[in-house]
Amino acid sequence: MKDFTSPISVKRIAEPTVRRLSLYLRFLEDFEKAGRATISSGELAHVGHTTSAQVRKDLSFFGSFGKRGLGYDTGALTAQIRRILGLDRTWKVVIVGAGKIGSALAQHRGFRERGFDVVGIFDVDPHRVGYMLDGVSISDVKGLEAIVRRLEAEIAVLAVPPEVAQGIATRLSKAGVHAILDFSTEPLKVPADVTVRSMNLAMEMEILSFALANR
Amino acid sequence: MKDFTSPISVKRIAEPTVRRLSLYLRFLEDFEKAGRATISSGELAHVGHTTSAQVRKDLSFFGSFGKRGLGYDTGALTAQIRRILGLDRTWKVVIVGAGKIGSALAQHRGFRERGFDVVGIFDVDPHRVGYMLDGVSISDVKGLEAIVRRLEAEIAVLAVPPEVAQGIATRLSKAGVHAILDFSTEPLKVPADVTVRSMNLAMEMEILSFALANR
DNA sequence: CCTAGATTGTGAAGGATTTCACAAGCCCCA
DNA sequence: TGGGGCTTGTGAAATCCTTCACAATCTAGG
Numbered sequence: 392m393k394d395f396t397s398p399i400s401v402k403r404i405a406e407p408t409v410r411r412l413s414l415y416l417r418f419l420e421d422f423e424k425a426g427r428a429t430i431s432s433g434e435l436a437h438v439g440h441t442t443s444a445q446v447r448k449d450l451s452f453f454g455s456f457g458k459r460g461l462g463y464d465t466g467a468l469t470a471q472i473r474r475i476l477g478l479d480r481t482w483k484v485v486i487v488g489a490g491k492i493g494s495a496l497a498q499h500r501g502f503r504e505r506g507f508d509v510v511g512i513f514d515v516d517p518h519r520v521g522y523m524l525d526g527v528s529i530s531d532v533k534g535l536e537a538i539v540r541r542l543e544a545e546i547a548v549l550a551v552p553p554e555v556a557q558g559i560a561t562r563l564s565k566a567g568v569h570a571i572l573d574f575s576t577e578p579l580k581v582p583a584d585v586t587v588r589s590m591n592l593a594m595e596m597e598i599l600s601f602a603l604a605n606r
Numbered sequence: 607m608k609d610f611t612s613p614i615s616v617k618r619i620a621e622p623t624v625r626r627l628s629l630y631l632r633f634l635e636d637f638e639k640a641g642r643a644t645i646s647s648g649e650l651a652h653v654g655h656t657t658s659a660q661v662r663k664d665l666s667f668f669g670s671f672g673k674r675g676l677g678y679d680t681g682a683l684t685a686q687i688r689r690i691l692g693l694d695r696t697w698k699v700v701i702v703g704a705g706k707i708g709s710a711l712a713q714h715r716g717f718r719e720r721g722f723d724v725v726g727i728f729d730v731d732p733h734r735v736g737y738m739l740d741g742v743s744i745s746d747v748k749g750l751e752a753i754v755r756r757l758e759a760e761i762a763v764l765a766v767p768p769e770v771a772q773g774i775a776t777r778l779s780k781a782g783v784h785a786i787l788d789f790s791t792e793p794l795k796v797p798a799d800v801t802v803r804s805m806n807l808a809m810e811m812e813i814l815s816f817a818l819a820n821r
Numbered sequence: 822c823c824t825a826g827a828t829t830g831t832g833a834a835g836g837a838t839t840t841c842a843c844a845a846g847c848c849c850c851a
Numbered sequence: 852t853g854g855g856g857c858t859t860g861t862g863a864a865a866t867c868c869t870t871c872a873c874a875a876t877c878t879a880g881g
Contacts, residue, residue: 404820405838406813413812417792431858440793443858444840451860459859460847476812477819491710498706499807501791507811546814569821570814572807576716577632578655586817588810592714592787595803596722597628597691598621599761599785602801604692605619606784620868646828658828659870666830674829675877 408449412472414439415446419469431462478506485511485544485568487559489519489529492574493550497524510542535559539566546570553577560587623664627687629654630661634684646677693721700726700759700783702774704734704744707789708765712739725757750774754781761785768792775802 418438422430432443432450439446450456450468453475457463473479484507486497496502497512512524513532520531530538539547547568549556556575563571564585571587573579576594579587633653637645647658647665654661665671671686672678688694699722701712711717712727727739728747735746745753754762762783764771771790778786779800786802788794791809794802 404816407838409813409816410809412816413809414793416812417808433858442840444842444861445838447858447860448839455860457859458847459845460849460857462858475816475819477815478812482815482818491713495706495710496807501808502811505808505811506815545818546811570818572810572814578629584821586814588814590805590807590810592711592805593632593716593720594625594628595787595805596717596720596761597631597693598624599787599801599803600692600697600721601619601624601627601690603697603760603785604690606799622868648828657870659831659872660868662828662830663869670830672829673877674875675827675879677828 402452404452408452409476411439411441411445411449412476415449416469416472416476416478419465419472423465423469427465429462430465430468432457434462481506481508482546483508483510483542483544484546484548485509485513485539485542486548486550487513487532487535487563488550488552489514489516489522489524490550493548494524496548496550497527507546510544511538513538532559535562536566539563539568544568546572549573549575549579551575560585617667619667623667624691626654626656626660626664627691630664631684631687631691631693634680634687638680638684642680644677645680645683647672649677696721696723697761698723698725698757698759699761699763700724700728700754700757701763701765702728702747702750702778703765703767703789704729704731704737704739705765708763709739711763711765712742722761725759726753728753747774750777751781754778754783759783761787764788764790764794766790775800 415435418435419430432446436443436446453471456468456471484502486493486509489497489512493512497509502509509525509527512527512529513535514520514529515532519529522529545568547563547570549559549571551559553575556573556577557579560571560573560579560581564581569585571579571581571585573587573589576591578589581587630650633650634645647661651658651661668686668690671683699717701708701724704712704727708727712724717724724740724742727742727744728750729735729744730747734744737744760783762778762785764774764786766774768790771788771792772794775786775788775794775796779796784800786794786796786800788802788804791806793804796802
């Protein structure tokens with residue numbers, strides 16, 4: 392789980408900044424759909440539960456996209472944030488694990504809609520191998536490395552039992568995957584050039600529990 | 607999405623601290639299973655990718671649980687963190703939305719194992735209402751408030767389409783739910799005494815995309 | 822009982838992120 | 852063309868979080 396360094400620009404971008412950019416993007420798309428031509432940092436802040444200064448600071452790391460006195464051009468800012476987040480292209484994604492969660496994800500509309508192209512699905516269970524999920528057939532996880540390499544998949548979604556998650560993560564790293572979205576509970580150890588994000592249900596529930604217990 | 611204040615103790619606990627406590631707990635359980643009687647902040651730090659000072663500082667907000675020169679008693683510390691996180695009891699959980707994600711969650715073992723008791727499941731689709739999921743029958747979402755109140759559910763998991771998420775969140779808040787785990791993409795507006803955590807797949811994918819695009 | 826070795830608990834320092842506050846710049850209208 | 856009203860972009864201040872560093876204290880062993 393590493394690193395949010397920018398390539399040429401020496402500055403390191405904080406994770407909360409990236410998270411907020413993703414939020415802003417969502418709002419901008421709404422505003423665009425609603426036909427708003429320009430938007431101010433204050434309006435963006437309002438819907439995003441933050442401050443206008445925060446919005447401007449976040450954007451300032453990447454350039455100056457607004458017009459003083461006016462705000463931001465909705466379409467232009469949308470495009471800029473898309474570019475910043477690397478969403479001005481599609482990414483090839485493989486899903487490992489075609490159980491409950493894996494197959495729910497594979498059929499998830501929002502994936503393709505947002506430029507994440509599911510090109511491969513893997514499972515160990517021979518009963519599942521060969522079946523199609525949303526247009527992609529399930530492959531035997533034995534062939535993971537070869538297929539990932541051939542497809543040139545860049546992102547992997549890991550929806551396997553926790554006992555095998557680490558092993559798969561290592562194999563994915565070796566096969567050239569540099570980004571993993573992990574649904575298992577234990578943190579993964581991966582090479583420094585691999586980014587891991589965890590969707591840890593247990594942890595989120597425990598944070599809620601803490602909040603309730605300490606009201 | 608609010609607030610990590612402690613009740614009597616005036617100090618506010620930072621979210622990263624709570625997140626790490628949840629991690630420590632997982633490791634402690636592993637260590638306990640492995641038969642380790644005591645554990646040092648350094649060992650805990652090692653598996654959790656942090657520093658021993660961080661571990662000790664995190665714990666220090668809640669008391670002093672260790673023995674100088676020795677470390678922490680594994681079992682005792684486990685119990686303490688459980689108590690801190692409010693995991694020394696069970697919480698009643700309802701799941702709203704019995705689609706792909708909702709039903710995957712309903713059948714998720716880890717839920718009950720960790721003290722989160724799924725007492726109700728709701729859906730709009732009349733074809734789903736009445737069916738059982740892991741021992742709990744699916745109710746019509748029309749009866750949400752009444753049932754939530756009767757069951758005294760404290761936590762809700764929201765796995766509904768984004769268009770209706772806000773509406774359901776409001777209804778849940780009014781029905782006495784103070785914690786929501788939300789799987790939809792748009793942030794929810796809820797009263798200040800309701801804590802919301804989002805598992806936002808799109809956002810996590812976009813953070814990965816950013817990391818890849820800016821390597 | 823005393824010393825060596827280990828580890829905690831915690832103020833204080835350091836670093837990172839957010840917020841403040843204001844000069845600079847743009848648009849509109851007279 | 853010039854003034855008023857707004858909003859950006861950004862150093863500087865404030866706040867929040869992490870790391871440092873060390874006194875306090877424990878165990879074990881002779």
